[in-house]
Amino acid sequence: MTIDDKQTERLMTAAQKVFFTELREKVRKMKSLLSQNGLLGKAETGELRRFFHSIKGTASTLGLGSIYGIGDKWEEELDRTGDDGLDSSAVSDIFAVLEEIEKLAYSFEEKESVSDDMAECADYVNTQVRGKILIIDDDTAVLKLLENAFTLEGYKVYICDDSVAAMENIAAIKPNIIILDIMMPEMNGYEILEKIRSKPEYADIYIIILSSKSDVADRIQGIKAGADDYITKPFAIGEAIARVEMIMRRSKYYKEKLLKDCLTGAYSRYYFNLRISEETERYRRSGTIFSIALLDMDHYKEINDQFGHYAGDLVLKELAAFIGRNIRKSDSIYRYGGDEFIIIFPGTDCNKAYEIIERLRKEFVNKPVSINGKELYVTFSAGIKQITGKEKSVEQLVIDADKAMYQAKKSGRNKVMIYEEEMGFQNRSKTLLIVDDENTILKLLKDKFTNIGYNVVTAEDGKSAVSIVGKIRPDVILLDLVLPDMDGLEVCKQIREKVGEHPTRIIVLSGRKEKECIEKMKNCGTIDYITKPFLIEDLEARVLKALNN
Incomplete structure (x- = not known):
């Protein structure tokens, strides 16, 4: 709705009445200031100047041209006075001007009362x-x-x-x-x-x-x-x-x-970070509990490989839409990264959250997704975490939910599990090798995954990486293709020879986007290819997923 001319006139009349009512009081104060003595110093002159500046600005907005003219003229006059103050002659002139303003204020006849104005406007x-x-x-x-x-x-x-x-x-x-x-x-x-x-x-x-x-x-x-x-x-x-x-x-x-996530329509990870902080703060203030559920598609990579990325995107959209339709109004779903979603359950303990997610899991498994005329049945695994106050950080809630989800995957997928403290000690056997000559990325990722509970080993060149793999068997290797001593493809081949039958997963990190390069690395047995520049959150999510599969 846009205010019309008649409504604008009523609003202006109401504001003018308020202006003149206050103006009379302001004039009284200024006259009192002038009556104190014949001369005015810098401070008093400044107060007068602010008065004229104020009535000038308001009068111009309210369409009161005569008041505006007085304010404009005397603001300029007082600006020219500077620090010298005002003599008795100037004080007399200003006193006369204040008398004139006072007469204008008293002679103002409002067109309608304020209450009548606003009562009529209230209809609109x-x-x-x-x-x-x-x-x-x-x-x-x-x-x-x-x-x-x-x-x-x-x-x-x-x-x-x-x-x-x-x-x-x-x-x-x-x-x-x-x-x-x-x-x-x-x-x-x-x-x-x-x-x-x-x-x-x-x-x-x-x-x-x-x-x-x-x-x-x-x-x-x-x-x-x-x-x-x-x-x-x-x-x-x-x-x-x-x-x-x-x-x-x-x-x-x-x-x-x-x-909002542009693909799925779920809320974004950015908004999740805001909301989880709000819920955590509310818990700290009032003790209001909440739970989160971290969901991950089962066999999502196979869906992409077999049916293409279009199919993978369609599955994600179907899952997000299904959950959005079937959770409570107080709950909210967020796309956390890749094929992972998080649901926040305000005022809900872990057992109630489990009931909700378990119901969704059972219903979704019976709702096929149609892809090119074929019906594809898809499942997800989920981990649930309730806030307890023992968490060192907001991120710890997600980490614990992820550990529960990992146990659900490990138990055969298509399951929902609630986090238990014993799960926190089960990651130490997992080892991540990061091969990169960029120290900033090395330190960032090492700190991140060490804090979560994984063993992290680093190498700054290809030879060191191959040597390390000869001594230990990493579960996941994050490999930069550009290294100071060896080509990334050659490093990958030598690592594959070293690990033999051990199911080491290799994720490539590269600035090269050519299909030929990506295909060569895929043929070498890599499971993922991340191009630079990348979001550190996305990189963490994909490495974490590889560690937990």
């Missing part, structure tokens, strides 16, 4: 909450205008006229958009903006600066400080609404791309 209120807006401004008239306008448009509006309390309001409300006035007492808008942008948890809040300063330099300063948009006074209320709507549409679009 958009009842759908479109987002939360926090308006931070010490100008009550502007607050009233924006609050009423955005409320009519269906937004949940919060107002804050105290710059010091702004951060507390942001923490409590968690708004989608903040409209922030620059000229505020005690703490100006730039200081508030700097505080907001210093906190990572507020990174996705859109901030619109509201200011009477229209110079290019001021706009640049605002954008550099972290504002997403800059509205200068006077502004048309329709313009402010249009800008907020544009931001909300853009925010929704990017959030959907960020929060």
Whole structure:
């Protein structure tokens, strides 16, 4: 819905009444300031200047040209005064101007009462909450205008006229958009903006600066400080609404791309990390338990090899859609990586989560996926973990669920298992050999898989790798094709000769994407081929899957 001209007129009238009511009080304070003595110093002159700046900006927005003209003229006059202060003659002139403003305020005749205005407008209120807006401004008239306008448009509006309390309001409300006035007492808008942008948890809040300063330099300063948009006074209320709507549409679009997996429609791993942190924090605060289930397709590689990647993608989409339709509204499914999905069960213990996943497993196995006219029956294995408070990190929850899933795979697949502490000691027999001359990747992966509980051995060249394989039998080898002393293909061949019948799985890491190269490595017995650049999360997931198969 868009506010029409008649509604805009009512909103403006309501805001004008608030403005003039407050203006009379502000004028009284300024007259009191002038009455203290005949001369005014720098501090008093600055207070007068802020008064004229404030009424100038508000009056221009509310269509009050006479008040705007007075404010504009005397703001400039006081700017020229500098640090010299005001003599008795200038004080007398300003006193006369204040008398004039006071007369204008008293002579203002509102067209309709505020209650009548808003009662009529209420018939048009958009009842759908479109987002939360926090308006931070010490100008009550502007607050009233924006609050009423955005409320009519269906937004949940919060107002804050105290710059010091702004951060507390942001923490409590968690708004989608903040409209922030620059000229505020005690703490100006730039200081508030700097505080907001210093906190990572507020990174996705859109901030619109509201200011009477229209110079290019001021706009640049605002954008550099972290504002997403800059509205200068006077502004048309329709313009402010249009800008907020544009931001909300853009925010929704990017959030959907960020929060949803484009292939399956499940939520993304990025969003899972946010939600699991929220649930963990809620557990720490209130003791509200939750469980997660990590699901992995059985024989997914064989599906890809036999029917092609299109079939593999179709199976993933079918599974995600099936789970999404059959879990509770409070539960949510996320694509964790490859063919792995995670479900979060808020307020649910591991036994109840087991019942849900077991029901899904039994139902899904009887729902064939149609591929090129053929019906393919697919299964999955799952591991479940309930938070206990003993976990060292959020990641530990996933690690424990993965260990339970590994036991489900090991027990014959197409099973669901709940994590038990004894499972944590069963990975030490698994060995991963990382062959790469890039020390950063070596250290990163070594730390990662050592912490999970695997034996990790590293080699920086081909000869060292072949030598190590001659002494031990790694379960999985992560092999970079570009090594300082040997070609990766030759290293792979020599490793295959060394391990013999031992089921060592080799994963290739390479910047080469040619089909010929990929085919050669596949013929050499590798199980996966990861091209650079890659996401470290994806690499970890694929190595972990190879270790657990």
